[in-house]
Amino acid sequence: MSNQTPTRESRVSRTAAMALMFLLAIYFLLPLYFLIVAATKPQGDLASTFGLTFSHFDLFKNLDTLFSRSDGIFGRWALNSVIYAVLGAAVGTLISALCGYALAKFKFRGREFLFSVILGGVLVPTTALALPLFLLFSATGIVNTYLAVFLPSIVSPFGVYLARIFTAAAVPEEILESARLDGAGEFRTFFSVALKLLTPSLVTIFLFQFVGIWNNFFLPMVMLQKESLFPITLGLYQWNGQTARAPLLQESVITGSLVSIVPVIILFILLQRFWRTGLASGSIK
Amino acid sequence: MSNTVTRIRLAGVVIAAAASTAGLAACSSPTPSGDASAAAPAAACEPAKGNVTLQYWNTVPGMDQVVALWNKNNPNIQVEMKNISTDQYGIIGNALKAGKAPELAQVGYDQLPSLRTQDAFVDASACADAVAAKSKFVPWTWSQSSFGDTGVFAFPQDTGxxxxxxxxxxxxxxxxxxxxxxxxxxxxxxxxxxxxxxxxxxxxxxxxxxxxxxxxxxxxxxxxxxxxxxxxxxxxxxxxxxxxxxxxxxxxxxxxxxxxxxxxxxxxxxxxxxxxxxxxxxxxxxxxxxxxxxxxxxxxxxxxxxxxxxxxxxxDWGGSTVAFMKGNTHLYESVKFNSWLNSDPEALAMENKLGGLYPAATAGLELPALSEGVPYYNNEKIFDVFAESSKNIDTSFxxxxxxxxxxxxxxxxxxxxxxxxxxxxxxxxxxxxxxxxxxxxxxxxxxxxx
Structure with a gap:
């Protein structure tokens, strides 16, 4: 009797939890589902058919239109997004790791103050920095270049914060000591020892950065004027502004939105095993 | 949606104001439009000695192909275009205040007076071709882009x-x-x-x-x-x-x-x-x-x-002009391009097909594409109705x-x-x-x- 009660309770609560999560999953996936459905429709069916059911399956025709529009400018935007996001996230992660490692493993005067300042940086929304950055960059003359979007993208106070926390947890002092005893310099210690231990957490930082840059809209909008430098977000926005004159652009905006989330999904699927390793290695301790 | 847009516009305005040290000065001395004497004196209209590159900003889908056609046929007057549909007036405003306005920019009829108040245009009436262009356009469009014939500040492009x-x-x-x-x-x-x-x-x-x-x-x-x-x-x-x-x-x-x-x-x-x-x-x-x-x-x-x-x-509902912007030192070439862009049948046909523009030029109203029946509308000649409508628009508005x-x-x-x-x-x-x-x-x- 007393044995059964907890199992029944747990079954009830488990069912409730599952039901809640199921509902949440539907809630979160519904817009995605809508996007997939809408991307398969011809323009004429967008308003005239129910949004959540398929009508004509025109996905491949839509993709063809999307990539051939204006001499394939969408492909260019996609490439730009990849350049900004992959390079920006890679360099940004490295910088975050170096900073976080230094803050976690070296004792120096003003360390906590510096860390507080960086934490303060987490509180400042990047949107608020777009204006001062624009003024700085227009004074230096790099507005409307790749650098104007790339340079701000590699800075991430939140990444530094995460790197410090992760380093403190995942890199034992003893290993660093022994590396130093074996004659490794500080950089060698960092790159050959600490970086390997940190890999799972760096993947997390990389993903955060990647998604942040991939979805960034305001900064490129402020910085860029040349169409050929646009990332996907800004390009789609520009098309969306022209739908009154060219209604068929709307279908390309929708198909383009679907295409633009594919790389992010792929990246998450590819990198999630690193995440698991990170969690597992924590549990052994 | 409209909230976001407003916020973005606002940000653009803030940036515009801050981006230029001259911003405030420019705002505090508005030139009332419609007053011929207060307008900037008509600039000279001399052909340039060598090759010229003009900047032309617009929001028209497919305009890059029209410009490419011009560039192919006019090696001496090259045009670089930029699509500014993300924030048309924000971008133009920024450029004006930074003193980096393009030679030509797309401006809607209803925004012409406000930009003129900010001294955004040059008067191209020193160019004989610019003044003579009057006869090429539907009367009300010319009336609005010349501010009642007080100069030539823009050529009409399309109407609604x-x-x-x-x-x-x-x-x-x-x-x-x-x-x-x-x-x-x-x-x-x-x-x-x-x-x-x-x-x-x-x-x-x-x-x-x-x-x-x-x-x-x-x-x-x-x-x-x-x-x-x-x-x-x-x-x-x-x-x-x-x-x-x-x-x-x-x-x-x-x-x-x-x-x-x-x-x-x-x-x-x-x-x-x-x-x-x-x-x-x-x-x-x-x-x-x-x-x-x-x-x-x-x-x-x-x-x-x-x-x-x-x-x-x-x-009329909507429509734009292509304006001669402040700082334009190549008026002669700008008038040539602007005139071709907005009254040449081939250019107009492309703009109509790619960008959906309904021409402001009277010649444009007789384009083959605009005199045929449209299948969707029972093969009715719908553009005849719009052409007739165009003639019945009050010119003094x-x-x-x-x-x-x-x-x-x-x-x-x-x-x-x-x-x-x-x-x-x-x-x-x-x-x-x-x-x-x-x-x-x-x-x-x-x-x-x-």
Missing amino acids: PMALFVRSDIFKKHNLEVPKTWDEYAADAQKLHDADPNLSITFFDPNNAEFFNGLLWQNNAKMYGYSGDKWHVTVESDQSKQVAEYWQKLIDAKLVRTDLAHGSTPMYAAYQKNQIASYIGAAWGYSMFRDNLPDQSGKWSIVPMPTWGSSAASG AWGPTQKTVNLALQDALAKAAAGDGKLTDAISAAQASALKSMQDLAIPAVAGN
């Missing part, structure tokens, strides 16, 4: 002459003739609604000041005038009140829907479900229905706007120097009225007050009434 889109099958089903006057239109609205409570004759989007202005324009409502060194604000007039009262009656009787935003998916869905029997639109709207409601092919006709009196009159602010005030009040808080005539009064206040704020001399 208004007309009535009718679901002829619905009208036929209910044994109704296509309405010719607004009175008939209101009577039909009642009959359709009586026959089927789910059926409305049209919708009234209170958040679309441009549309409402088009209706006012059709009724010869003169909103602004300039004489004696000051602006005369007559937004509130018998004509504008007549339009407001008319629509108020339709709204009160629930004969028109007020819950649909123009161009939105719900709007198309309502048309798809046969809940709305007509659409008051402009020339550029023909492709909206063709592309979004392909199932209704053959059911639509386009007829002239219902009239207030017995004589035909129409209004003028926009104000703070049109954007006034439009926002108008929309706010229209939306309130549509929600039952106040009347549409209150919106007219609000727009009148906003016009006077906004000009006062910029130290532009203005008085109410003639």
